[in-house]
Amino acid sequence: MINEIKNQTVGALLESYPFAAVYFDGHHVDTKGRESSTVVDVFSDFVTAAGEDAVTTADELLEGLSEHVQQMLLFLADDLDTVQSLGLLPGTHKDGTPENFTNITINSGETICIVGPTGSGKSRLLADIEWIAQGDTPTGRTILLNDQIPDRKWRFSPTHKLVAQLSQNMNFVMDLTVQEFLEMHAESRLADNVRDVVVRIIDQANALAGESFAPTTPITSLSGGQSRALMIADTAILSRSPIVLIDEIENAGIDRQKALQLLLSEEKIVLMATHDPVLALMGGRRLIIANGGIEAVIETTENERVILKELAVMDRRMTDLRNRLRRGERLE
Amino acid sequence: MKLVTVCGPPSSGKTAVILKALEAFADRGLKAGVVKFDCLSTEDDVLYEKAGIPVKKGLSGPLCPDHYFVSNVEEIVQWGRSQGFDLLVSESAGLCNRCSPHIKEVLAVCVVDNLSGVTTPKKIGPMLKMADIVVITKGDIVSQAEREVFASRVAAVNPKAAVLHVNGLTGQGAFELSSLFDDEEREVESLIGYQLRFTMPSALCSYCLGETRIGESYQMGNVRKMKID
Ligand SMILES: Nc1nc2c(ncn2[C@@H]2O[C@H](COP(=O)(O)OP(=O)(O)OP(=O)(O)O)[C@@H](O)[C@H]2O)c(=O)[nH]1
Ligand SMILES: [Mg+2]
Numbered sequence A: 001m002i003n004e005i006k007n008q009t010v011g012a013l014l015e016s017y018p019f020a021a022v023y024f025d026g027h028h029v030d031t032k033g034r035e036s037s038t039v040v041d042v043f044s045d046f047v048t049a050a051g052e053d054a055v056t057t058a059d060e061l062l063e064g065l066s067e068h069v070q071q072m073l074l075f076l077a078d079d080l081d082t083v084q085s086l087g088l089l090p091g092t093h094k095d096g097t098p099e100n101f102t103n104i105t106i107n108s109g110e111t112i113c114i115v116g117p118t119g120s121g122k123s124r125l126l127a128d129i130e131w132i133a134q135g136d137t138p139t140g141r142t143i144l145l146n147d148q149i150p151d152r153k154w155r156f157s158p159t160h161k162l163v164a165q166l167s168q169n170m171n172f173v174m175d176l177t178v179q180e181f182l183e184m185h186a187e188s189r190l191a192d193n194v195r196d197v198v199v200r201i202i203d204q205a206n207a208l209a210g211e212s213f214a215p216t217t218p219i220t221s222l223s224g225g226q227s228r229a230l231m232i233a234d235t236a237i238l239s240r241s242p243i244v245l246i247d248e249i250e251n252a253g254i255d256r257q258k259a260l261q262l263l264l265s266e267e268k269i270v271l272m273a274t275h276d277p278v279l280a281l282m283g284g285r286r287l288i289i290a291n292g293g294i295e296a297v298i299e300t301t302e303n304e305r306v307i308l309k310e311l312a313v314m315d316r317r318m319t320d321l322r323n324r325l326r327r328g329e330r331l332e
Numbered sequence B: 001m002k003l004v005t006v007c008g009p010p011s012s013g014k015t016a017v018i019l020k021a022l023e024a025f026a027d028r029g030l031k032a033g034v035v036k037f038d039c040l041s042t043e044d045d046v047l048y049e050k051a052g053i054p055v056k057k058g059l060s061g062p063l064c065p066d067h068y069f070v071s072n073v074e075e076i077v078q079w080g081r082s083q084g085f086d087l088l089v090s091e092s093a094g095l096c097n098r099c100s101p102h103i104k105e106v107l108a109v110c111v112v113d114n115l116s117g118v119t120t121p122k123k124i125g126p127m128l129k130m131a132d133i134v135v136i137t138k139g140d141i142v143s144q145a146e147r148e149v150f151a152s153r154v155a156a157v158n159p160k161a162a163v164l165h166v167n168g169l170t171g172q173g174a175f176e177l178s179s180l181f182d183d184e185e186r187e188v189e190s191l192i193g194y195q196l197r198f199t200m201p202s203a204l205c206s207y208c209l210g211e212t213r214i215g216e217s218y219q220m221g222n223v224r225k226m227k228i229d
Helices: A002-006 A010-016 A020-026 A039-053 A058-076 A122-130 A178-188 A194-208 A224-237 A256-265 A302-326 B014-027 B044-050 B065-082 B120-124 B144-157 B174-183
Strands: A085-089 A104-107 A111-115 A142-145 A163-167 A243-247 A269-273 A285-290 A293-299 B002-008 B032-038 B055-059 B087-093 B107-113 B133-137 B162-165
Touching: A002 A039, A002 A058, A010 A020, A010 A039, A020 A058, A020 B120, A020 B144, A039 A058, A058 B144, A104 A269, A122 A163, A122 A269, A122 A285, A163 A224, A163 B144, A178 A194, A178 A224, A178 B144, A194 A224, A194 A256, A224 A256, A224 B144, A256 A269, A256 A302, B002 B014, B014 B032, B014 B044, B014 B087, B014 B133, B014 B174, B032 B044, B032 B065, B044 B055, B055 B065, B065 B087, B107 B120, B107 B174, B120 B144, B133 B144, B133 B174, B144 B162, B162 B174
Parallel strands: A111 A269, A111 A285, A163 A243, A243 A269, B002 B087, B002 B107, B032 B055, B032 B087, B107 B133, B133 B162
Antiparallel strands: A085 A104, A085 A142, A285 A293
16 A cells, blocks of 8 residues: 555645545645645655655655555445444342343344443443444353354444444533534544534534524524524434444433434334433333343333324424424413 | 553553453463553552562653653563563543653554543543553543544544443453453564654753753743744
């Protein structure tokens, strides 16, 4: 790879690998006006010009660039989209007794709920999944993808993250508008059609939130519900992680059923840690966590589904009333 | 004894991450110690002591903290060996982003946090660029999108590093980090003859020697002037 890129012109390199621009920028190498020089020349000139301030040698820069290009190509090679199922093989509870299941498989487009008190082992379960445990974590569990032992690259690669997380405490911290923010995310994900993707995310987020916002709204001034809606729509549409963990999504200002449907329609595997009956009953199964392990796997029963229907009606009514209050209407 | 250098901007979560990783390390029956290098003051030693981890602290005071680090690291290694540690962790605050305490052939970790902003990875320099493992903290308070953008910026600056997300509060990801310490095969008996991955600042001007007055006539030695059109 090094030899392949070394004597290319910067222009040609950026033409075939547009994402390499981030690497040049990250290393403060200005390529403007140098499009017809070779990569190796640009690096050598950069190092010479930096003199005693040079942080790296031209060789190291080349090596890094080649690594960056290879990683990005791997990332583009799409094996994230090929994750069709997540499998769990049992380990042990904190006291060493075996977990009470033989194996659990969750398919893409499916939701499973995780319930249990704080400190019962929910975080460890999630960590096992993220780390693709192979009997080498405190629980001794094994994680499979597509019924097989997955590649170790999932463990360390910043671009091959298996699990995306959404939780209560998360906030936007960047000083950007919704539009700028989504463009930045789309670019970092090397999305093809940035403009369309951004429009789609904003539309979906507005469909989830009670109050709509404009592309020009700064992300830090979105309301709690709007932020949550934007995070969910963005994760569903732009995040490449095939598994989404939802940790207690608060109910104010967002249509949770639609939110879940959006994630599922994007073929995600959804894990939900929640004690909210509306969300918990939406999953087909629940994992009961206690003493550091999985104590039971229970299926949502027919009667529970009836309860869910009642709850959903109440939930809609609450949402509707809330929206009418917001619009200044009377509730009678 | 294994050695690992951990550095990163102030308050990025180094101590929190080390504490959690060493907890997991101790669960495996292994013994670890820590040395904290800082400039003017640190309370980190109290935190380590509370957790039952033997700790030494070194404050560089009027000296350049990175020069102070290299001048003392061998003695610290000998201290660690005399205590029978399986692992010695050196924590140093990256004070000016110019330097890094990373040593060739010694496992190097850089801790950066999601809150520091997406341009931070490119500002940090050798501390991040030359690390073997980059730990990203405080993912619990920013959005998934910001985490992804931040991680991709880290990867662009240091494509070779393993990137781990660790939550310094809950310890999520810390067991995994500690297993990378475990995987480290290189043992260090003495650092004599080892080399830094990146040169320290070349200095020695009158201000290094205690000068406080401003003005050209007080500036001697290695002085450099800004270019102002
Ligand atoms: N929310 C959150 N807070 C964290 C996380 N990691 C660390 N913190 C907090 O961030 C603050 C700074 O953490 P430290 O571990 O002291 O940071 P440090 O890098 O060791 O700081 P210095 O040694 O002083 O440079 C503390 O209040 C930690 O509790 C994290 O993952 N999430
Ligand atoms: Mg500290």
